Amino acid sequence: MTLLGSSDLDVFPLSLGGNVFGWTADRYTSFAVLDAFVGGGGNFVDTADVYSAWAPGHSGGESETILGEWLETRTSADVVIATKVASHPDFRGLSAATIRAAAEASLQRLGVDAIDLYYAHTEDPDTPLEETVAAFGALVADGLIRYPAISNHSAEKTREWVRIARDLGVAEPVAIQPRYNLVDRSIESDLLPAAEELGLAVVPYSALASGFLTGKYRSSDPAGQPSPRAKGAASYATEDGLRIIAALEDVAAAHDTGIPSVALAWLRAKGTVPIASASRVEQVEGLLAGARLDLTADDVATLDAVSATATVAA
Template structure:
């Protein structure tokens, strides 16, 4: 396992980050029970991984509960990351980045996780209704109290990152050290402005959906409905319009063309499409850690293998050219402004 520091901080994290959106089951797209989730966590930590990411909105809080129980006894060796923003109740102050909501959300996450501190506390998305000065001052209070060690954000634009860092500077408060953006061969929008902004303002990146929602695994074919037990199959069958839109946006012709090239490259290198797609992301400039979201122990092992290999320059350049050839418009379907779990 390789390690690096996260943004402009001394916090050391593994180049692989375990994402736990699939842990638990609450009628959404997740489908990993606690027994398998615990096996995944144990194997990830045994392999040298040290950063685990969850959120209070994942599977109705089940993900945090499962993670908390899984790391019991190993807490000090884990960089524990969670997020807040998503609705936690029916009231108008039960969501967002206000002082009122964040204070309650943090306490609830600490209870579910069974810990007295969170290593990386992140804003799950931007809140237009709350002044960023209020948000950053509130988060700084969490750090000063010892309940949070570091701060990050997820799905912020370049402008929102800058506004946040300036707000922290004005208040002599704790700035963000990380961003969670979407990034893969199918979704490269962060390269133009977001990655350069992260470099200038001291943010490392924990990139999510590196397999393009599973499209880059090569499991999906033109004209064929996704199998029911696949990620796209579950999204297509979801009652959530956002989930179905996500799947429709990913399963388009340009994306399937890119997936075909990933499969071809994998065959040439005698490896798997998963390994090729993950290695491409890990080797990109500006990527600190790659979030993997396995549902099974076998998937975890396959992901870790991919994150351990280096693509030869000719393969990297070929995939770079192929993915750039798709138009921005055709890739926008994969770059959705939120995760399909957002309403779960």
């Protein structure tokens, strides 16, 4: 288990992504995926109020609703829940009023007394950061959330958030959630050093690069692929991207495991707690394996080298 930053949140070293709940995984399948994850030792689930507003007929909140219904029927499940504010169609931005209204709506859908980890989903240039930081602090003081966190913020904004929180004497963030994986290592130059300096846990999303790092998508043409993520995954299938897949295959063979497990283990070796989702129950085993696989120093060096200079379309 892993403590997130300066918090007392003791989590499994991999978070189950809830972006698929109610989208590519219906209610029944979502329940089964959650059961398999928790049954395998997982206890950390990530969602957002906007999931899955992009799907036809959806308005946002579908993932939180399914997760809340699962929690209601699994009263013995002891899980750490992370969700986010800023992108829901009805709660855009990070004004104080929006943050509180969105948190109350998320609490209702989730059916919990307090949100364990509450992320500012994206930067809001229209709201002073002082207002946002104070609003998150007020949520902690009032018991609606346990810890603030930050997603998709620059290193500069992350440092500024922490400085303001300290100046105001309110709860500081304990984690950041950036995009980070073997085909996108851009945060290593600035955001990762900032997180280390500030003592923030790093909980990266897109850990498997829209499914590309599963090894399932090896063509730059998504035609004929049934998955809604095929287009995103196909964009990574460049010569550099395929060299990364080949290196993952070699390491996976040496450990008698799957490519996704190695990609997740690499992120863990970088000191992060990656997020990965599963639309089918049979995918959960590979996620759990990635949380338990310890790569050798040579494995990490091999993957570092093949991905260090890669130019991969996003």
